[in-house]
Amino acid sequence: MEPNEILKRNGIKITQGRVEILNILTNSENSLSAEKIYHIYRNNNININLSTVYRTLELFEEKGxxxxxxxxxxxFSYKLKKETHRHHLQCDICHKEVEIPCPMLQIQEMVQNSTGFTLTDHDLVMKGVCKDCKKKL
Known part of the structure:
Protein backbone atom coordinates (compact mmCIF):
# COMPACT_ATOMS: atom_id res chain seq x y z
CA MET A 1 0.00 0.00 0.00
CA GLU A 2 1.29 3.48 -0.86
CA PRO A 3 2.33 5.83 1.99
CA ASN A 4 -0.25 8.47 0.96
CA GLU A 5 -3.02 5.87 1.17
CA ILE A 6 -1.79 4.59 4.56
CA LEU A 7 -1.79 8.12 5.97
CA LYS A 8 -5.20 8.91 4.48
CA ARG A 9 -6.71 5.64 5.77
CA ASN A 10 -5.49 6.46 9.28
CA GLY A 11 -6.81 10.01 9.25
CA ILE A 12 -3.36 11.61 9.11
CA LYS A 13 -2.80 14.76 7.07
CA ILE A 14 -0.45 14.01 4.17
CA THR A 15 2.79 15.99 4.26
CA GLN A 16 6.08 15.31 2.50
CA GLY A 17 7.83 14.79 5.85
CA ARG A 18 5.29 12.21 7.03
CA VAL A 19 5.47 10.36 3.72
CA GLU A 20 9.28 10.27 3.91
CA ILE A 21 9.31 9.07 7.53
CA LEU A 22 6.81 6.35 6.63
CA ASN A 23 9.05 5.33 3.70
CA ILE A 24 12.12 5.19 5.95
CA LEU A 25 10.30 2.99 8.48
CA THR A 26 8.89 0.78 5.72
CA ASN A 27 12.34 0.17 4.25
CA SER A 28 14.03 -0.59 7.56
CA GLU A 29 14.35 -4.11 8.92
CA ASN A 30 14.99 -2.80 12.43
CA SER A 31 13.32 -0.24 14.61
CA LEU A 32 14.73 3.28 14.33
CA SER A 33 15.13 6.13 16.79
CA ALA A 34 14.03 9.65 15.90
CA GLU A 35 17.69 10.66 15.79
CA LYS A 36 18.50 7.88 13.32
CA ILE A 37 15.63 8.95 11.05
CA TYR A 38 16.81 12.55 11.33
CA HIS A 39 20.35 11.52 10.29
CA ILE A 40 18.99 9.56 7.32
CA TYR A 41 17.25 12.76 6.19
CA ARG A 42 20.38 14.86 6.71
CA ASN A 43 22.60 12.35 4.87
CA ASN A 44 20.26 12.65 1.88
CA ASN A 45 20.44 16.48 2.06
CA ILE A 46 16.79 16.77 3.05
CA ASN A 47 16.09 19.60 5.48
CA ILE A 48 13.84 18.63 8.39
CA ASN A 49 13.69 19.55 12.05
CA LEU A 50 14.34 16.87 14.63
CA SER A 51 11.21 18.06 16.47
CA THR A 52 9.17 17.30 13.32
CA VAL A 53 10.50 13.75 13.32
CA TYR A 54 9.58 13.31 16.99
CA ARG A 55 6.08 14.76 16.52
CA THR A 56 5.47 12.57 13.47
CA LEU A 57 6.59 9.41 15.26
CA GLU A 58 4.36 10.21 18.24
CA LEU A 59 1.43 10.83 15.87
CA PHE A 60 2.09 7.52 14.09
CA GLU A 61 2.12 5.72 17.45
CA GLU A 62 -1.09 7.47 18.55
CA LYS A 63 -2.80 6.38 15.31
CA GLY A 64 -1.55 2.79 15.67
CA PHE A 76 12.86 5.16 22.16
CA SER A 77 12.85 3.28 18.91
CA TYR A 78 9.97 3.00 16.46
CA LYS A 79 8.86 0.21 14.17
CA LEU A 80 5.89 -0.11 11.85
CA LYS A 81 3.22 -2.36 13.30
CA LYS A 82 2.70 -5.59 11.49
CA GLU A 83 0.43 -8.48 12.25
CA THR A 84 0.57 -8.84 16.01
CA HIS A 85 2.57 -11.79 17.22
CA ARG A 86 0.78 -13.44 20.15
CA HIS A 87 1.53 -16.07 22.75
CA HIS A 88 -0.61 -18.31 24.91
CA LEU A 89 -0.51 -18.98 28.61
CA GLN A 90 -1.79 -22.41 29.59
CA CYS A 91 -3.02 -23.46 33.02
CA ASP A 92 -1.30 -26.62 34.30
CA ILE A 93 -4.50 -27.76 36.00
CA CYS A 94 -7.52 -26.98 33.80
CA HIS A 95 -5.52 -26.37 30.58
CA LYS A 96 -7.38 -23.12 29.88
CA GLU A 97 -5.45 -20.90 27.45
CA VAL A 98 -5.18 -17.13 27.58
CA GLU A 99 -3.82 -15.22 24.61
CA ILE A 100 -1.38 -12.36 25.34
CA PRO A 101 0.60 -9.97 23.13
CA CYS A 102 4.21 -10.96 22.61
CA PRO A 103 6.32 -9.74 25.56
CA MET A 104 9.51 -10.45 23.62
CA LEU A 105 9.30 -7.55 21.13
CA GLN A 106 11.36 -5.18 23.25
CA ILE A 107 13.99 -7.84 23.98
CA GLN A 108 14.13 -8.80 20.30
CA GLU A 109 14.73 -5.15 19.33
CA MET A 110 17.48 -4.76 21.95
CA VAL A 111 19.22 -7.91 20.66
CA GLN A 112 19.01 -6.72 17.05
CA ASN A 113 20.22 -3.20 17.86
CA SER A 114 23.10 -4.27 20.08
CA THR A 115 24.35 -7.21 18.01
CA GLY A 116 23.22 -6.48 14.47
CA PHE A 117 21.80 -10.01 14.46
CA THR A 118 18.54 -10.21 12.51
CA LEU A 119 16.17 -12.48 14.38
CA THR A 120 13.80 -14.53 12.30
CA ASP A 121 11.78 -16.29 14.99
CA HIS A 122 11.57 -17.00 18.69
CA ASP A 123 9.77 -19.42 20.99
CA LEU A 124 8.38 -18.59 24.39
CA VAL A 125 6.69 -21.12 26.64
CA MET A 126 5.03 -19.90 29.83
CA LYS A 127 3.20 -22.24 32.15
CA GLY A 128 1.40 -21.64 35.38
CA VAL A 129 -1.90 -21.86 37.25
CA CYS A 130 -4.86 -19.66 36.29
CA LYS A 131 -6.61 -17.52 38.91
CA ASP A 132 -9.66 -19.81 39.04
CA CYS A 133 -7.60 -22.92 39.75
CA LYS A 134 -5.42 -20.99 42.21
CA LYS A 135 -8.54 -20.21 44.27
CA LYS A 136 -9.33 -23.96 44.45
CA LEU A 137 -5.89 -24.86 45.82
Whole structure:
Protein backbone atom coordinates (compact mmCIF):
# COMPACT_ATOMS: atom_id res chain seq x y z
CA MET A 1 0.00 0.00 0.00
CA GLU A 2 1.29 3.48 -0.86
CA PRO A 3 2.33 5.83 1.99
CA ASN A 4 -0.25 8.47 0.96
CA GLU A 5 -3.02 5.87 1.17
CA ILE A 6 -1.79 4.59 4.56
CA LEU A 7 -1.79 8.12 5.97
CA LYS A 8 -5.20 8.91 4.48
CA ARG A 9 -6.71 5.64 5.77
CA ASN A 10 -5.49 6.46 9.28
CA GLY A 11 -6.81 10.01 9.25
CA ILE A 12 -3.36 11.61 9.11
CA LYS A 13 -2.80 14.76 7.07
CA ILE A 14 -0.45 14.01 4.17
CA THR A 15 2.79 15.99 4.26
CA GLN A 16 6.08 15.31 2.50
CA GLY A 17 7.83 14.79 5.85
CA ARG A 18 5.29 12.21 7.03
CA VAL A 19 5.47 10.36 3.72
CA GLU A 20 9.28 10.27 3.91
CA ILE A 21 9.31 9.07 7.53
CA LEU A 22 6.81 6.35 6.63
CA ASN A 23 9.05 5.33 3.70
CA ILE A 24 12.12 5.19 5.95
CA LEU A 25 10.30 2.99 8.48
CA THR A 26 8.89 0.78 5.72
CA ASN A 27 12.34 0.17 4.25
CA SER A 28 14.03 -0.59 7.56
CA GLU A 29 14.35 -4.11 8.92
CA ASN A 30 14.99 -2.80 12.43
CA SER A 31 13.32 -0.24 14.61
CA LEU A 32 14.73 3.28 14.33
CA SER A 33 15.13 6.13 16.79
CA ALA A 34 14.03 9.65 15.90
CA GLU A 35 17.69 10.66 15.79
CA LYS A 36 18.50 7.88 13.32
CA ILE A 37 15.63 8.95 11.05
CA TYR A 38 16.81 12.55 11.33
CA HIS A 39 20.35 11.52 10.29
CA ILE A 40 18.99 9.56 7.32
CA TYR A 41 17.25 12.76 6.19
CA ARG A 42 20.38 14.86 6.71
CA ASN A 43 22.60 12.35 4.87
CA ASN A 44 20.26 12.65 1.88
CA ASN A 45 20.44 16.48 2.06
CA ILE A 46 16.79 16.77 3.05
CA ASN A 47 16.09 19.60 5.48
CA ILE A 48 13.84 18.63 8.39
CA ASN A 49 13.69 19.55 12.05
CA LEU A 50 14.34 16.87 14.63
CA SER A 51 11.21 18.06 16.47
CA THR A 52 9.17 17.30 13.32
CA VAL A 53 10.50 13.75 13.32
CA TYR A 54 9.58 13.31 16.99
CA ARG A 55 6.08 14.76 16.52
CA THR A 56 5.47 12.57 13.47
CA LEU A 57 6.59 9.41 15.26
CA GLU A 58 4.36 10.21 18.24
CA LEU A 59 1.43 10.83 15.87
CA PHE A 60 2.09 7.52 14.09
CA GLU A 61 2.12 5.72 17.45
CA GLU A 62 -1.09 7.47 18.55
CA LYS A 63 -2.80 6.38 15.31
CA GLY A 64 -1.55 2.79 15.67
CA UNK A 65 0.89 2.80 12.77
CA UNK A 66 4.02 2.27 14.85
CA UNK A 67 5.14 0.59 18.03
CA UNK A 68 7.29 2.56 20.45
CA UNK A 69 10.01 0.43 22.00
CA UNK A 70 12.22 1.43 24.93
CA UNK A 71 15.75 0.18 24.37
CA UNK A 72 18.18 -0.61 27.18
CA UNK A 73 19.82 2.82 26.96
CA UNK A 74 16.48 4.58 27.55
CA UNK A 75 16.17 5.69 23.93
CA PHE A 76 12.86 5.16 22.16
CA SER A 77 12.85 3.28 18.91
CA TYR A 78 9.97 3.00 16.46
CA LYS A 79 8.86 0.21 14.17
CA LEU A 80 5.89 -0.11 11.85
CA LYS A 81 3.22 -2.36 13.30
CA LYS A 82 2.70 -5.59 11.49
CA GLU A 83 0.43 -8.48 12.25
CA THR A 84 0.57 -8.84 16.01
CA HIS A 85 2.57 -11.79 17.22
CA ARG A 86 0.78 -13.44 20.15
CA HIS A 87 1.53 -16.07 22.75
CA HIS A 88 -0.61 -18.31 24.91
CA LEU A 89 -0.51 -18.98 28.61
CA GLN A 90 -1.79 -22.41 29.59
CA CYS A 91 -3.02 -23.46 33.02
CA ASP A 92 -1.30 -26.62 34.30
CA ILE A 93 -4.50 -27.76 36.00
CA CYS A 94 -7.52 -26.98 33.80
CA HIS A 95 -5.52 -26.37 30.58
CA LYS A 96 -7.38 -23.12 29.88
CA GLU A 97 -5.45 -20.90 27.45
CA VAL A 98 -5.18 -17.13 27.58
CA GLU A 99 -3.82 -15.22 24.61
CA ILE A 100 -1.38 -12.36 25.34
CA PRO A 101 0.60 -9.97 23.13
CA CYS A 102 4.21 -10.96 22.61
CA PRO A 103 6.32 -9.74 25.56
CA MET A 104 9.51 -10.45 23.62
CA LEU A 105 9.30 -7.55 21.13
CA GLN A 106 11.36 -5.18 23.25
CA ILE A 107 13.99 -7.84 23.98
CA GLN A 108 14.13 -8.80 20.30
CA GLU A 109 14.73 -5.15 19.33
CA MET A 110 17.48 -4.76 21.95
CA VAL A 111 19.22 -7.91 20.66
CA GLN A 112 19.01 -6.72 17.05
CA ASN A 113 20.22 -3.20 17.86
CA SER A 114 23.10 -4.27 20.08
CA THR A 115 24.35 -7.21 18.01
CA GLY A 116 23.22 -6.48 14.47
CA PHE A 117 21.80 -10.01 14.46
CA THR A 118 18.54 -10.21 12.51
CA LEU A 119 16.17 -12.48 14.38
CA THR A 120 13.80 -14.53 12.30
CA ASP A 121 11.78 -16.29 14.99
CA HIS A 122 11.57 -17.00 18.69
CA ASP A 123 9.77 -19.42 20.99
CA LEU A 124 8.38 -18.59 24.39
CA VAL A 125 6.69 -21.12 26.64
CA MET A 126 5.03 -19.90 29.83
CA LYS A 127 3.20 -22.24 32.15
CA GLY A 128 1.40 -21.64 35.38
CA VAL A 129 -1.90 -21.86 37.25
CA CYS A 130 -4.86 -19.66 36.29
CA LYS A 131 -6.61 -17.52 38.91
CA ASP A 132 -9.66 -19.81 39.04
CA CYS A 133 -7.60 -22.92 39.75
CA LYS A 134 -5.42 -20.99 42.21
CA LYS A 135 -8.54 -20.21 44.27
CA LYS A 136 -9.33 -23.96 44.45
CA LEU A 137 -5.89 -24.86 45.82
Missing amino acids: LTEKITLNDGV
